[in-house]
Amino acid sequence: MTQQSIAASDRLDGAVLKVAGVVVLGAIMSILDVTVVSVALPTFQREFDATYAEVAWTMTAYTLALATVIPLSGWAADRFGTKRLYMIALVLFTLGSGLCATADTIGQLIGYRVLQGLGGGMLMPLGMTIMTRAAGPHRIGRLMAVLGIPMLLGPIGGPILGGWLIDTASWHWIFLINLPIGAVGLVYAALALPKDAPEPSESFDFLGMLMLSPGLALFLYGISTLPETGTVTDAEVWAPMLLGGALVIGFVRYSFKPRHPLLDLRLFANRNLTVATVTLFVFIIAFMGAGLLFPSYFLQIHGESTLTAGLLMAPQGIGAMVTMPIAGMLADRVPVGRTVPFALALIAVGFFAFTQVDANTSYWLLCGSLFVMGLGMGGTMMPVMTSALKTLQSHDVARGSTLVNIIQQIGGSVGAALMSVILTNELNGSRPIPGATDPSGNPVTEAGLAIAVQQQPELLRQFPVDPSLIGRGLDFAASSFATTFWVGFVLVLATFIPAAFLPRRREPSHLLDDQQERAVVPVALH
Structure with a gap:
């Protein structure tokens, strides 16, 4: 193959760029939502007559939902198809946004943020899978450059957009702004994403899910309750942390037995x-x-x-x-x-x-x-x-990135709770x-x-x-x-x-060792 033909195959063509547009739009919604809400916390304190520890739950609830749904997204994409699941995630995120704008109490707002997080948690991993299947693993570098756009826009645009909406309108608009964007994203996804051809290749690890997802949620709930209680000796902190920790430890012990565990901890053998x-x-x-x-x-x-x-x-x-x-x-x-x-x-x-x-x-x-x-x-x-x-290896990257994503979400929750x-x-x-x-x-x-x-x-x-x-x-x-x-x-x-x-x-990359274009899910910051 000539250098010209190699270069040509490395370019992101029009079809791939159309798919990239859908993914970038969803990623911008998901990432902007985190940074937009961060500047609204003092406003929530004032509007709902709540403490900082209470309003911090509007961020924590979103993270808990992310951590719960991320382990399921890879299997669900294979089982139901990425296009169908991506559109469902868009609907959940948009619906959650609309409900957040109707909240009358801080408790309602936190609950609606969970729904929003269930959708937002799937948008990025599914978007990465869709993009990689469209572009192929040989264009992973250019792909990461495209997907870096929302990661750059979030820290810049989120606080500015959130501040402007709160000052000129009201806090409700930091959520209402997602409704038209979500509607456009749904239509765009229906037209641009390739038709689903689901091919379930692995059995679902139900036992692993029953241990890992509730375990993560309980453990992070206990950590996130620390700002309210101020002490780890409070039962509301240590009880869910202990139960959640026990479930996670149980999953760790169990995960080496099935051929396809929900989270593949064997990958930690890679230094x-x-x-x-x-x-x-x-x-x-x-x-x-x-x-x-x-x-x-x-x-x-x-x-x-x-x-x-x-x-x-x-x-x-x-x-x-x-x-x-x-x-x-x-x-x-x-x-x-x-x-x-x-x-x-x-x-x-x-x-x-x-x-x-x-x-x-x-x-x-x-x-x-x-x-x-x-x-x-x-x-x-x-x-x-x-x-x-x-x-x-290329067929391990999806599982590796899911593993890193979970660790990342735990780190974010621990950091937010510790600082609060x-x-x-x-x-x-x-x-x-x-x-x-x-x-x-x-x-x-x-x-x-x-x-x-x-x-x-x-x-x-x-x-x-x-x-x-x-x-x-x-x-x-x-x-x-x-x-x-x-x-x-x-x-x-x-x-x-x-x-x-x-x-x-310098160490050789194994991403191209497997010539089959499998789903790769790079890490996404929320």
């Missing part, structure tokens, strides 16, 4: 997959957990609008946009063990600035730090994911105001009042207080954020330990 997964797990606990608090700092300490907070987060996405294409290209030429530590160093440098925040920290410093962190993030995620998958617990406990240490209680009868602290005044200045007209009390409360609240960011910073430093074991020599 590169194991090292990359551990690196990704520690990194996500640190970066994603603390990342949820960045918008809250701008909103609660500086009193910015949601739109401004979203705009202030944009440098991080821009930084990732600069380095992600370069890192993806280098990952095929330079061993990731030689590049990822430099990217992690950029993240650590940028992160350190947030450990020094106070009530008056310069925006130039913070935005510059976010940009540097974005540069590091773009140089970390893609190479580590590539390292996890590239040395697997630390921040909540720090804020609760603020001095209570004598005689002042909230509608639930709990004492009002100086930090709590200062944050409320920053978000609703009219409160000062209703309840005049000494300005020095507000200043003292803001200083304490800013110090609480700084302490929480210190934990994230230490965890970023801890990521250097597993990263030191990433491959430092």
Whole structure:
């Protein structure tokens, strides 16, 4: 075969690009939804008269649903067909979005987010499968470049879009905006996706599902309840964690027996997959957990609008946009063990600035730090994911990426819970105001009042207080954020330990060893 014919076969033709359009549209909906909601948390606190720990469940419930449905998506795609299942996922996500906009209580909103997460959890894995079947494994590099678009747009566009919708309309519109997009996506999918030809090749591991999915959900529920209780000794925390952990351990012991387990843990025999997964797990606990608090700092300490907070987060996405294409290209030429530590160093440098925040920290410093962190993030995620998958046989990649995806979701939940617990406990240490209680009868602290005044200045007209009390409360609240960011910073430093074991020599990729074009499901960040 000539070089010209090889190059021609590597190009993504019109038919593949049409399919890519469907997948990118669904991925943008799913990823934007996470970043849009992140800037709305303080609004939910105010609208539903809820604590930060309670509204954080709007993020956690979505993640729980993702973790529950991801193990099923690979088998279901083979059993029912990818087109049919992808359209069902779009319907669930769009329906969940519409219901979220009708929520009258924080409990209803959390419940509807579960429905949304069941659809969103299938959109990315199924989209990757559809794309890879259309493009073929020999075009996996170009495919990843196309699918990187929503990963770049999410961190930039989500906070800005969410802030603008909340400021100009209402919080309901961060969910209503998905209705027309979902409708267009359904029509587009019906017209552009190839007709299903389901060929069930494996029996479904029902016993594995009965252990793994409920086990993950219970374990993550226990972790996510920590911010509300503030202690692991509370029965609402340890009981589901213990039961969920027992089910997961039972699945681990059982999973080596069936020929086709729901989650193939045998793949951890591959050193590169194991090292990359551990690196990704520690990194996500640190970066994603603390990342949820960045918008809250701008909103609660500086009193910015949601739109401004979203705009202030944009440098991080821009930084990732600069380095992600370069890192993806280098990952095929330079061993990731030689590049990822430099990217992690950029993240650590940028992160350190947030450990020094106070009530008056310069925006130039913070935005510059976010940009540097974005540069590091773009140089970390893609190479580590590539390292996890590239040395697997092509028929193992779908199972390997499912494995990494599950670990990733657990890391995100652990990180969010850990950072929320630390921040909540720090804020609760603020001095209570004598005689002042909230509608639930709990004492009002100086930090709590200062944050409320920053978000609703009219409160000062209703309840005049000494300005020095507000200043003292803001200083304490800013110090609480700084302490929480210190934990994230230490965890970023801890990521250097597993990263030191990433491959430092070029190793052959086995993705092309199997000439049959099987479904490949690259890792998708939610």
